[in-house]
Amino acid sequence: MPARQPTEPPRLTLDNVTCERDDRVLFCNLQYNCQAGTLLQVVGFNGAGKTTLLHALTGLIAPAEGQILWQQTPIANSARAFRQALLYLGHQAPVKAHLTVAENALWLARLQGASVERLDWALEQVDMLAYRDITCHSLSAGQRRRVALAQLYMSQAPLWVLDEPFTAIDKEGVAKLEALLERHCAHGGIAVLTSHQALRVAGMQTLNLADFQPQAGASYAYG
Amino acid sequence: MDDQRGDNWSGVSAVFSRDLRLMWRHRSDLANPLIFFLIAITLLPLGVDPSRQLLGSIAPGMLWIMALLATLLSMDLLFRGDYDDGSLAQFQLAPQPLYLTVLAKVAVYWLTTGLPLALMAPLLAVMLALPEGGYIPLTLSLTLGTAVMSLIGALGAALTVCLRSGGLVLTLIVMPLYLPVLIIGANCVSSAVAGFDYSRELALLGAGLALALIVMPPAIAGALRISSNQ
Numbered sequence: 001m002p003a004r005q006p007t008e009p010p011r012l013t014l015d016n017v018t019c020e021r022d023d024r025v026l027f028c029n030l031q032y033n034c035q036a037g038t039l040l041q042v043v044g045f046n047g048a049g050k051t052t053l054l055h056a057l058t059g060l061i062a063p064a065e066g067q068i069l070w071q072q073t074p075i076a077n078s079a080r081a082f083r084q085a086l087l088y089l090g091h092q093a094p095v096k097a098h099l100t101v102a103e104n105a106l107w108l109a110r111l112q113g114a115s116v117e118r119l120d121w122a123l124e125q126v127d128m129l130a131y132r133d134i135t136c137h138s139l140s141a142g143q144r145r146r147v148a149l150a151q152l153y154m155s156q157a158p159l160w161v162l163d164e165p166f167t168a169i170d171k172e173g174v175a176k177l178e179a180l181l182e183r184h185c186a187h188g189g190i191a192v193l194t195s196h197q198a199l200r201v202a203g204m205q206t207l208n209l210a211d212f213q214p215q216a217g218a219s220y221a222y223g
Numbered sequence: 224m225d226d227q228r229g230d231n232w233s234g235v236s237a238v239f240s241r242d243l244r245l246m247w248r249h250r251s252d253l254a255n256p257l258i259f260f261l262i263a264i265t266l267l268p269l270g271v272d273p274s275r276q277l278l279g280s281i282a283p284g285m286l287w288i289m290a291l292l293a294t295l296l297s298m299d300l301l302f303r304g305d306y307d308d309g310s311l312a313q314f315q316l317a318p319q320p321l322y323l324t325v326l327a328k329v330a331v332y333w334l335t336t337g338l339p340l341a342l343m344a345p346l347l348a349v350m351l352a353l354p355e356g357g358y359i360p361l362t363l364s365l366t367l368g369t370a371v372m373s374l375i376g377a378l379g380a381a382l383t384v385c386l387r388s389g390g391l392v393l394t395l396i397v398m399p400l401y402l403p404v405l406i407i408g409a410n411c412v413s414s415a416v417a418g419f420d421y422s423r424e425l426a427l428l429g430a431g432l433a434l435a436l437i438v439m440p441p442a443i444a445g446a447l448r449i450s451s452n453q
Contacts, residue, residue: 058316061452084230084318092309098248099241110237111317111324113230 009036010158016066027212036188044209050194058088087157091164093148097137105150114154122153142168162193231319235327242331256293263289264347275352282351283412298376302384322440329377337369360415367428368408374439375400381446
């Protein structure tokens, strides 16, 4: 893992967050505090709002109520500092079919300001180095996801937000990722992820969105 | 601050070179607007009276209208691919501001669509017997005009990116904004043909481009933020 600058330890706080989608309250009054070294798995039934929560965490959408704080500052107020500290991988792999594996990993890393010189090493870690100059057109879904996951090995961001990172990844790949997440958190990083798989990572915390469902009838109280 | 500027530049150039490379890999798509332009202009003398006098008089307007329609052809795809595969979310969450990324994308679009159209227009103008003296203003006005139209069209593309069939809506949004560009651009060529000074029209197009360069990127970025939340 890269040596991080000796800045203050990362801290992510969800302060009374309520999220809505299409005028329906998904979860409400969500309170959570992620200290440095937290690995948080968000679980919940389909449609519980896992992806919506991750979007709110990254600032892609604004929560209906409450706020997200990064280093005690609302993320909307320190957008640039927050985005520099953030690595987000959505449930779709941002991989262009007509670019090669290396080209795809490179543009994403340069966009995020990650260290490009470790490209080959990162591709080796996700077992894609042999495909370096193959266009992603002919790759399988799991391989495309691996191309996107190579970002994790290049990134220096302390906060990782990952939406279903294990989709289409084989057993060995999952084990490797678990080890990577453990290392990231041991170095004082924070990782928030959604997954339907049971992960074997020491010290992992779980957040069940079913615990923050609106009370029956409560959603009408706002309307 | 220098560090920030360096970061911005690295991210923007990453998107710029990625899009150029993608365009190059999709060379056949690249040729579509040019082929449309070529076919439309070739058919024109067959459909109307092929006398040099008539063709020469309608040539400035026709070349401009066809070029305008050609830039609209693939406009709605500008952000569609990035929206579908999640690249757009990465643009939004990258450290550099979204409007710079947008500007890089529009620049690539103009370089691969608008500029080739402007460079091809004089060749097609020969077919329409455009009177001498109209060729240079035609290329210059189209170069500036397609840049303005790319920026305006990108706003329409951003607003309709989440609609499955946004093509028609895009055209409806963008058309009224294209009209002043068309009027000034076609005027530029016809006044040059008539022997008048055309620098005023060029200056107007240039001013339009300067205004669009300032106003449009933040507007496009805002539109993308709204659309991607749907």
